[in-house]
Amino acid sequence: MNDLRKRNSHAKPHQDVSTRFGQRIKELRTQRNLTQVGMAREFGINRSYISQLERGRKSVSLNTIEILALGLKLSIAELLSGI
């Protein structure tokens, strides 16, 4: 694990950032009563990618983060708040 992460591990809960992000996306999706299929269609993203992302299996890129923020009509900072 990166030194910085080790030195700051007290600062962050034990879950890795991809897991925390996946939970955030699921929370936002379900708040909007969107299914994964609906979100995939609306955002132009593959459904199985959304499923893996929500399970923390993807380290998403900044480009994908922007696409998700646009689709959810949030700023990137709003999308990542609390993570």
Next chain:
Amino acid sequence: MNDLRKRNSHAKPHQDVSTRFGQRIKELRTQRNLTQVGMAREFGINRSYISQLERGRKSVSLNTIEILALGLKLSIAELLSGI
């Protein structure tokens, strides 16, 4: 370009997200009077990677974003605010 980006292109300035992120990192680094070499050593990241990142040549991953936020002692949302 992703449909969502096209439909929302009015919402975002013409610069792509990697360029905007690179400028943000450079701004934060110089505010702290850090050179790229100093930042590389302190964050455990390769200097040439920082240089490419600041020039918008990298679509960074969420993991790298977290490392940068930890190193800059910001939350991920603070690091990405305004992008």
